[in-house]
Amino acid sequence: MKKVRITILIIIGLGIAAFAVYGIAYKLPARSVSWANGEETQSGNIGDFFKNLFTKSDITIVVFGRPGAGYGGGALADAILVVRFNPDTNTAYLVSLPRDLWISDGSEQFKINEAFNKNKVPAVMDKIEKITGFSTNGYVVIDLQTLAAAVDWLGGVDVVLHEPAIDWVSSFRLDPGSHHLNGEDAVWLVRNRHNQQGDFFRESNQHQVVEAMLDKFQELTAEEKNLFLKSFVFKGSFLNNAQIDFSKLTPYLFGTDVASIKFESIVLDFTTKLFTTMSLPLPGVATTTYISVLVPTAGFENYTQIKEFIGQNIDEK
Numbered sequence: 001m002k003k004v005r006i007t008i009l010i011i012i013g014l015g016i017a018a019f020a021v022y023g024i025a026y027k028l029p030a031r032s033v034s035w036a037n038g039e040e041t042q043s044g045n046i047g048d049f050f051k052n053l054f055t056k057s058d059i060t061i062v063v064f065g066r067p068g069a070g071y072g073g074g075a076l077a078d079a080i081l082v083v084r085f086n087p088d089t090n091t092a093y094l095v096s097l098p099r100d101l102w103i104s105d106g107s108e109q110f111k112i113n114e115a116f117n118k119n120k121v122p123a124v125m126d127k128i129e130k131i132t133g134f135s136t137n138g139y140v141v142i143d144l145q146t147l148a149a150a151v152d153w154l155g156g157v158d159v160v161l162h163e164p165a166i167d168w169v170s171s172f173r174l175d176p177g178s179h180h181l182n183g184e185d186a187v188w189l190v191r192n193r194h195n196q197q198g199d200f201f202r203e204s205n206q207h208q209v210v211e212a213m214l215d216k217f218q219e220l221t222a223e224e225k226n227l228f229l230k231s232f233v234f235k236g237s238f239l240n241n242a243q244i245d246f247s248k249l250t251p252y253l254f255g256t257d258v259a260s261i262k263f264e265s266i267v268l269d270f271t272t273k274l275f276t277t278m279s280l281p282l283p284g285v286a287t288t289t290y291i292s293v294l295v296p297t298a299g300f301e302n303y304t305q306i307k308e309f310i311g312q313n314i315d316e317k
Helices: 008-025 046-051 121-132 144-153 183-191 199-218 222-232 246-253 304-312
Strands: 032-034 041-043 059-066 079-086 091-097 102-104 109-111 138-143 157-161 177-181 262-267 275-281 290-296
Touching: 059 121, 079 121, 091 121, 102 121, 102 290, 121 304, 138 144, 144 183, 144 199, 144 222, 157 199, 177 183, 183 199
Parallel strands: 059 138, 091 262
Antiparallel strands: 032 041, 059 079, 079 091, 102 109, 157 177, 275 290
16 A cells, blocks of 8 residues: 555545535535435435534545547446545545446446446445445546546646556557656556556556646646636536535535645555456357456455455554
8 A cells, every 4th residue: 555645536526515615605505415225315405514514524435537428438437436535534545446346236237337328326336335335425527538638737747657558559658757748648648558457557557647637736826726626626517427415525625734635545456366357248249258357356246355455454543
């Protein structure tokens, strides 16, 4: 488990909290989302904001990264990041879940990254709670167009690669060393998985890009930061794809020193021995076609060891 600097994903989460305060001022209804029994329910009112205004408690937000319009598999959630913040220790934990995890909602089995194109988001959110042991407070969705635009808005980002990233089709490559990336380059890097580590290689590069974006964000003036949040957070296209318990996020606008937050990254890769690969026949196909999926080593949908591993790496004191 390695220390990582604050990510732009958290900035987005805190930005949404600002929207909650904005909602109070303009008498917009509060929205509280829960996933009990795999069903989305909504409750709460303006009074909830004031009741919880200065009460901080653990929050857990799921960040789904989707390719979006113009990319193959645009509806697939190929990056799933669970962000949990403990206000007592001022620590945020980042837990990446493998996109090929094979799950069931009781009626059919599918990869966890199919949450949106199968309209299974409530079931996936419920599954994430079972996998991590965390009660979630909602989710946000980020697509590649937004990522590219944000990187370009920031004037590009700087990363350091320890292994080459290569596209065997176009022959485009980034060698080990320092690189300044524009939006298009950043999108290429966060999608590249031509490496022995596969998706885990891609996840590592995604973290690098996000950290680099935060570095640039920290350098902005207060006015520029507000403009960035207005351009990429306080807009309908983003908020329409976010389901957040705003009342839980609101208190973090008051007395929270974002720069002092400690970050811990929990990676569930093959070195943990928590997952194993399986080849399964693809249902609904005339000819026998097999797909590669991941299942818990302990058995299909047995998340006991995974939950214990996450718990052992999180200080909830």
